[in-house]
Amino acid sequence: MLGLESTGPSGKGVDQLFTPEINWVPADYTTNPYDCMKYDTLHVNAISNWLMGITWDNKPFTTPAIMGGNFQFYNATISGGYEADGKTPNQVLKDALNFIDDSFAQFYEAALKGGIADRTAFILTAKHGQSPMKPSQYKGIADTVVPAALEAAGIKAAKAAQVLMANASSLSIAEVLYGSQLQTGGYAGVSPTDPHAPDLITRVDVGVIYVGNPAHRTKSAEHGGINLHDRHVALMLSIPGKGYLTRHFQEVKTRQVAPTVLQMLGLPYDSLTACALEGCTPLPMMSHLLG
Structure with a gap:
């Protein structure tokens, strides 16, 4: 979690870094979502302090221009987030959403106290x-089955893709992307010859989670895939002085958050290396909201 006064490669951009370890001894907050809420509360209180002009440990502090953090509460649960219909939040998810809602109310109250x-x-x-x-x-599914299939096929992407798709049913694979498909699929966004780009990406059947021991179920949902539920998330923006609620149904990307923040600060967002390379721009509704 960061409080940023300035950005850039100077090495002096972070005013205060607050990163308590979630697995610290003697308390491991990952085993129970409600214990994890206690961990999240540390972050919430630190950000609230920054908004009021004090450090996380209650010392005088100049409020940073940019602050950020995350919530781990819901991610810690093994019970899944929804009832059997896949639409109705279960009690853990309801409590997680209410906690986040209350946290933002606390942030706003702190901003009021800080005069900002x-x-x-x-x-x-x-x-x-x-x-x-x-x-x-x-x-x-056991997390050894895909590596075993690739080892048998060799490491060439095209050959590996053929073998994986030939065994798609047993491996629960819906699609394999490699080469130019990574570009047209919009998943990698870089040249297939770039050594940093993956040689191939597999899209598994909905619901598949590769685990160490399939007989020992430790969770009901996971992230890291490229199916709809893995990639589509909510995005909410509150700008001071805009006292109305509006919904935008056009597709946007979370990578547009960073240039949006810079635009609100009056800084050139295209000076970000990622924006220059990928052509990402602020959220499309910003010109209307800031106008």
Whole structure:
């Protein structure tokens, strides 16, 4: 979690870094979502302090221009987030959403106390979703089966893709992307010859989670895939002085958050290396909201 006064490669951009370890001894907050809420509360209180002009440990502090953090509460649960219909939040998810809602209320109250509420924007989104949403779609598969198939095929992407698709049913693979398909699929966004790009990407059947021991179920949903529920997340933006609610149904991307923040600060967002390379722009509604 960061409080940023300035950005750039100077090495002096972070005013205060607050990163308590979630697995610290003697308390491991990952085993129970409600214990994890206690961990999240540490972050919430630290950000609230920054908004009021004090450090996380209650010392005088100049409020940073940019602050950020995350919530781990829901991600810690093994019970899944929805009832059998895959649409109705279960009690754990309801409690997680209410906790986040209360946390943003605390942020706003802190901004009021710090005298900056009229010039503070809030952005809430997620870096990933969780799949499956419907508990009955869960299918745990040993995480050794895909590497074993690739080792048998060799390491060439084209050959590996052929073998994986030939065994798609037993491996629960829906699609394999490699080469130019990574570009047209919009998943990698870089040249297939770039050594940093993956040689291939597999899209598994909805509900599939590769686990160490399929007989021992430790969770009902996971992230990291490229199916709909993995990639589609909510994004909410609150700008001071805009006292109305509006919904935008056009597709946007979370990578547009960073240039949006810079635009609100009056800084050139295209100076970000990622924006220059990928052509990402601020959220499309910003010109209307800031106008």
